[in-house]
Amino acid sequence: MVTPVLQIEDLAVEFTTPEGVLRAVDGVSYSVDAGETLAVVGETGSGKSVTVLAALGLLDAGRIVSGRVMFDGLDLLRLPDKKLRRLLGSNLTMVFQNPMSALNPVMTVGRQVAETLVVHDRKLTNKGARGRAIELLALVGVPQPDVRFNQYPHEFSGGMCQRVVIAMAIANNPRVIIADEPTTAVDVTVQAQLLDLLQVAREETGAGVVLITHDLGVVAEVADRVAVMYAGRVVETAPVRNIFRAPQHPYTVGLLSCLPRLDSTVEELVPIPGSPANLLIRSPGCAFQPRCGLSADRDICTSDRPELAAAAADSAAAGSWAACHFADETTAWSAREHLVREPS
Amino acid sequence: MTTAAKESSAAAPVIRRATVRRKFLGSAPGVAGAIVLLILVLVAVFAPLIAPFDPLERAGKALQGPSAQNWFGTDELGRDLFSRLVYGTRLSLETAAGAALLACAVGLPLGVLSGYLGGWIDAIVMRVTDFVLAVPGILFALVLIAILGSGIINLILAIGIGAIPAFIRLSRASTLGLKEREYVLAARSMGASKADIMARTIAPNTMGPIIVQIIVTASVAILAAAALSFIGLGTPPPAPSWGGMLQTSRSFLYQQIWYAILPGVALAITIAALDGVGRGLQTALGTKTTGRAKVGGMG
Numbered sequence: 001m002v003t004p005v006l007q008i009e010d011l012a013v014e015f016t017t018p019e020g021v022l023r024a025v026d027g028v029s030y031s032v033d034a035g036e037t038l039a040v041v042g043e044t045g046s047g048k049s050v051t052v053l054a055a056l057g058l059l060d061a062g063r064i065v066s067g068r069v070m071f072d073g074l075d076l077l078r079l080p081d082k083k084l085r086r087l088l089g090s091n092l093t094m095v096f097q098n099p100m101s102a103l104n105p106v107m108t109v110g111r112q113v114a115e116t117l118v119v120h121d122r123k124l125t126n127k128g129a130r131g132r133a134i135e136l137l138a139l140v141g142v143p144q145p146d147v148r149f150n151q152y153p154h155e156f157s158g159g160m161c162q163r164v165v166i167a168m169a170i171a172n173n174p175r176v177i178i179a180d181e182p183t184t185a186v187d188v189t190v191q192a193q194l195l196d197l198l199q200v201a202r203e204e205t206g207a208g209v210v211l212i213t214h215d216l217g218v219v220a221e222v223a224d225r226v227a228v229m230y231a232g233r234v235v236e237t238a239p240v241r242n243i244f245r246a247p248q249h250p251y252t253v254g255l256l257s258c259l260p261r262l263d264s265t266v267e268e269l270v271p272i273p274g275s276p277a278n279l280l281i282r283s284p285g286c287a288f289q290p291r292c293g294l295s296a297d298r299d300i301c302t303s304d305r306p307e308l309a310a311a312a313a314d315s316a317a318a319g320s321w322a323a324c325h326f327a328d329e330t331t332a333w334s335a336r337e338h339l340v341r342e343p344s
Numbered sequence: 345m346t347t348a349a350k351e352s353s354a355a356a357p358v359i360r361r362a363t364v365r366r367k368f369l370g371s372a373p374g375v376a377g378a379i380v381l382l383i384l385v386l387v388a389v390f391a392p393l394i395a396p397f398d399p400l401e402r403a404g405k406a407l408q409g410p411s412a413q414n415w416f417g418t419d420e421l422g423r424d425l426f427s428r429l430v431y432g433t434r435l436s437l438e439t440a441a442g443a444a445l446l447a448c449a450v451g452l453p454l455g456v457l458s459g460y461l462g463g464w465i466d467a468i469v470m471r472v473t474d475f476v477l478a479v480p481g482i483l484f485a486l487v488l489i490a491i492l493g494s495g496i497i498n499l500i501l502a503i504g505i506g507a508i509p510a511f512i513r514l515s516r517a518s519t520l521g522l523k524e525r526e527y528v529l530a531a532r533s534m535g536a537s538k539a540d541i542m543a544r545t546i547a548p549n550t551m552g553p554i555i556v557q558i559i560v561t562a563s564v565a566i567l568a569a570a571a572l573s574f575i576g577l578g579t580p581p582p583a584p585s586w587g588g589m590l591q592t593s594r595s596f597l598y599q600q601i602w603y604a605i606l607p608g609v610a611l612a613i614t615i616a617a618l619d620g621v622g623r624g625l626q627t628a629l630g631t632k633t634t635g636r637a638k639v640g641g642m643g
Contacts, residue, residue, distance in 0.1 A: 089535030
């Protein structure tokens, strides 16, 4: 068993709003191993981004209620600001959703890359940083990196900007790269290139990658493992194969059934009924229950909150963990409702 | 690059150097103002070469009209008016640049600090700002000069300090918007400290409106300096200040009308040039909000 490079344990984050206290992240635990890509999926507002921002101490508004974020034997949540800053940008880096706005518009692209190098290696000379930055730009596929070095972000396309952001993320050989919807804001054609690039970056650095996305197509392409989040909790975590073959949580089933697939004969997409859970109302039971087709109003779903439990070792879902009282019924139920299609 | 331009305009208003230049050159008041201002700066810099006489020495009979020797005539002590006006340009521009840069150098960092850190720092800075703004600018400068004494340095201090609040307000407002930008979060995720972020990420991004404010402050400073000199609190005689010349000329309106007109014309040209440059910049930087640039007396 490899020890994970980043381990989030029982993280809970609350926001105080005029309507009351909102628990955006409610006891989230997941971990990522070196060289592994963990995809975190879920709807908008499920707490995917807040979890990582809180983990890296980048959250301004919310309050971290509980939890630990272990990196290299250190709890990031309890690390002094200065020590945490030394890890950020070197050992732990982030790639953001909108590449056009993640770069400083008034500083040349090259200088921004060079600066991430200099900040974490004060001995580096300007000339050395420039050389290394040009190498990095070349590595991420920016053509004519020595010319592009002196250009400003507005002279770059969205995809090129994201390449620069990835160059900055891998500049200091990170051990964890957190990519928050890195391909959402770019064209599909560029999307595939960027995903390849992230894979290259992972292989170059041997880092563990946390890939936050709501695009299951992206998940299928690059993830090794998947954590599905709903209403601030991880409801299912499984190897990527299991997620598509044998989803254990009704919510995962719901996500899959509204995804168009080329390898299936079913024409109809089935949306998940209802709307995302209101985080201001905390029910004692399962947050997905009001929208769940499997629950069928069974009492335990509204009274007890299900914890993550392992699927039977001899089932198709061996290795999956799901937070559902009736996870063992999910496969039969989804087959009956024609929600998950076996490839034809 | 068309797609890039489209995407970036959707994402955030960014300052593009080439576009700024093109837009500025397309603005008539901007170009005219810039040309006149450039000439004025050259006159100020090369005043000793341009002025035919020493501005403080006798150069002919007193209160003469324009002649071949004294182009604009002479004042009550027989000093050459053209030479005095030329040196006056130097004084005016020095005061303008000094006051505007002082106000910017103090106001911009305070505004960024106040906006980014918030809390008690913000509260203190804003209350002091409110206090300074509550006092009319010219009165504020009067009080400061009364305390500090007259002279060009004190004039710059008095006008500059009064202009600080505008810079604080402006940079603070920009900072409040900028700190929510993704690139600030990105910089933090790269391990940048608060000081790094304020100095390298936020401050450079506030420069658009700040540059316009520098120009506006410069023209306000020239008018204020003239006003203060007019009431005898600016640069003390015999310095060839435009305001001082206007003041003295009042007694000799019937003998030498040019004595009164020319400093006024010089002031008007300078202010108009600065106003033009300011408007051109507003157009170019996209900071223009409504019709006219606010240029006028202090208070």
